[in-house]
Amino acid sequence: METVGELAPPVRTLLGPGPSNVHPRVLKALATPLVGHLDPEFIRLMDETKDLLRFVFQTGNALTLPISGTGSAGMETCLVNLVEPGDEVVVGVNGVFGSRMADIVERCGAKAVVVETQWGKVFTPEQIQDALKCCRRAKLVALVHAETSTGAWQPLEEISSVVHQAGALFVVDAVTSLGGCPVQVDAWGVDACYSGTQKCLSCPPGLAPVTFNQAALEVIRRRTSKVQSWYLDLTLIEKYWGEERVYHHTAPISMNYALREALRLVREEGLEARFRRHRRNHVALAAGLEALGITLAAQEGHRLWTLTSATIPAGVDDAAVRRRLLEDYNIEIGAGLGPLRGKVWRIGLMGESSTRSNVLLLLSALEEILLKQGYRCTPGAGVAAAQATYTAG
């Protein structure tokens, strides 16, 4: 075996679909020596983290905690705890993450009633209503708030009414929205919601915040079968995170330190200010891309502030552009997934990565690389257009 050298990764500007850049205070928290997972001090930190998560989810839900896995473990937690074999679940599929939800629903032995729309588009309440009519009795409807694979921003409030009128629960994927755009769990009547830490919360990947309201909890209490995953069984996990403090698994201490610090930063900035920052930088990026002749792939009026999917211009070499950005500028952006592979770039402006400097840097670098590839655009047009949006306020 060869010698494995000292850890010395390059310093990247992370403008892909996550992870986003991490604040030095969060890195410092990660490096804090550990206490045990049943230490009274850790239990105090757990309670603080739950409070901070309630704040970002805008909820009073008692059952609000970070699952010890990445965002996809959060998705699986919501579905395996709420769904039992034989259930019918309506899943909206307009990108990778909707497909993933449908896959997990089927693995639960339930029937996934899939509603599809084009990748990049969002669902109307009517589409969800029609899907609900196809069911005997849908137990829940699962939608992606912020589709990381397309940059589409799904409105939730009206659909929430439709779902509840049909007597179903409403489950929402907020992986790429939480901490970057409004996620109002209580006001919108979302019954269960999950996210990841490595997007707009700017904490490293490894934890998945989840929240469940009373209605969702009652569905769990009324289960007739055991949850198929022991690791993600909320009835066991809540005994550790709740009053009883019964050992379930060893919580990832360092990651919990980091999440608490990342949430403190969100709280210090304030949700409104944070959302404004994400909006401003997205607007500037969009203006800059359009000035370079690059169109946006997601449906107009439903574009995320946190992830922008840009259509790769004809004749431009996708992989070569991303490689030049990474190698010459240390900038990461994301490739398209599935049917969008080679067709879009996914540019994340999430959490710490959502800054004016990063927008201007990316537009400059992209323009330079595109010009070298023989793409025709007005030099400086992208940056100028972005700057103009900042000046306009």
Added chain:
Amino acid sequence: METVGELAPPVRTLLGPGPSNVHPRVLKALATPLVGHLDPEFIRLMDETKDLLRFVFQTGNALTLPISGTGSAGMETCLVNLVEPGDEVVVGVNGVFGSRMADIVERCGAKAVVVETQWGKVFTPEQIQDALKCCRRAKLVALVHAETSTGAWQPLEEISSVVHQAGALFVVDAVTSLGGCPVQVDAWGVDACYSGTQKCLSCPPGLAPVTFNQAALEVIRRRTSKVQSWYLDLTLIEKYWGEERVYHHTAPISMNYALREALRLVREEGLEARFRRHRRNHVALAAGLEALGITLAAQEGHRLWTLTSATIPAGVDDAAVRRRLLEDYNIEIGAGLGPLRGKVWRIGLMGESSTRSNVLLLLSALEEILLKQGYRCTPGAGVAAAQATYTAG
């Protein structure tokens, strides 16, 4: 909501059942700024980590990687990938973690054929053979190598032959042994093995190293049903960790940095030297406890070097002793679990925590606290007995 202050946990000496103390180099690795999970540099680090894991598992298995969850997620990964509904699985239960395996097997829709022995004792090959005779056709036998709840050290080699003669796979829990006592996956014919990072590897909790040999892989390839967990589906995970690099979930970058560094430290020390250190410190602790009149709870001749369960003397207040250790000395030791609650203390000497200084410190502190509680022992006897073992070599 109250203000959440700066992170300032107490500095503990971690002598419980994990997490163990973490080396400053590992903390520094945790604090390293992140690259993306598909960055060429991260992919290089992943390959190095797989090599280092093969070294500690003493295996050539291609499918050797860290699962993105804690040790229990490793347990679940091994079982949900290998077990299908209707299968028969022999599970040895002599502590908490055997029970947990049986629970997960049942959640897979399989039949757990439970062999039991007293907590603290180990299984004989005959007991496993008898259990296999009760099965129509056992698909696998699952045993805990190092029972963290009792301190019992299960011999594996002979049982491995028995298991394979019956045509079953052998699955082993090495959570509390890997990196502290020999775990020879290939030499012992272990078909699938899992561990955690926060014990003898002295990395924070959050990842679960697993390894699968060809026979286990073929069982996975021949499945007729999908793995019930999407998050832990190895067929998907190996496409990300293998040659294809297909995105599955966002790997916990910082935790992977930490694991790589922790494994580098293991390699620098060398496995033999590391095992010797763990043995020496255990022997010293055992001698010291016995000199204080405290007996060991696990079966003689089968006591782990990494976790020692000490019988709480009659009349001694379990919780008060642990509280004094924590509050007056910043030392964490573990309480007993299940039927051993209030009956034993679990003292971990794992990874960075397994030092001569910690042995002497714990014996001094424990003696002082016990004397204050009115327990009768010769002052200084524990430390003297421990010192004598070091002098004897």
